[in-house]
Amino acid sequence: MSDTLTFRRMTEADLDAVLEIENAAFSHPWTRGIFLDSIRSYECWMMFEGDRQVGHGVINMILDEAHLLNITIGPRFQGRGLGLHLLERLMRRARECSANECFLELRASNLPAYRLYERYGFNEIGRRRGYYPAEGGGREDALVMACTLLD
Numbered sequence: 542m543s544d545t546l547t548f549r550r551m552t553e554a555d556l557d558a559v560l561e562i563e564n565a566a567f568s569h570p571w572t573r574g575i576f577l578d579s580i581r582s583y584e585c586w587m588m589f590e591g592d593r594q595v596g597h598g599v600i601n602m603i604l605d606e607a608h609l610l611n612i613t614i615g616p617r618f619q620g621r622g623l624g625l626h627l628l629e630r631l632m633r634r635a636r637e638c639s640a641n642e643c644f645l646e647l648r649a650s651n652l653p654a655y656r657l658y659e660r661y662g663f664n665e666i667g668r669r670r671g672y673y674p675a676e677g678g679g680r681e682d683a684l685v686m687a688c689t690l691l692d
Contacts, residue, residue: 546623548630551585551597553577558594559587562615568676571611583610584634588627595623598631600643607635607690609645612654624657632661636690643690648673649682663688 551559556576563570571579576599579585583601587594595618599611609631614624635643646669647654663686671680 545591546626547589548586549589551576551580551587553580555587555594559597562594562597563613565616566613569674579610586627586631586634588614588623588630590618590623596627598627600631600635602635602638602640605639605641607632607638607640607643609643619653624654625661628657628661632688632690640690643688645686646672646683647686649684655684655686658686658688661688 556573559576560570560573563576576585579599583599585599586597588596588598594615596614597611598609598613601608601610609628612624612627612631614627632643643663645658645663647658649668665684666687667685669683669685672683673681675681
């Protein structure tokens, strides 16, 4: 992995590039409208390796809690530890905003993401039955995870 990782806030002008990665990474990607709303309401970050965008993340701060809403690494950049770098950057930002705890939800079938969050220190605290639409029809459970951010 390159040591030239940089981060910057996402803008509306970035959405075509963001959606290209989002659509490649997920069977049920976020839409342009969801990202537009997120840019207006939350902190949306892009991660670059050199001048190439490799991922993005969205985090919401509510009082002393952070909610990780989206973290995405482009499929061709996965498997190199970039997800952990992005997660660490988002959690550092949450601490800067005085968050003491972070929550997230993920598909029960998303084992690579589960392992990433567990490695960082998140613990499974609940399950939302039938929360996500499943590929091919039906519904899939969401796992709810939390992590204490106090240093």
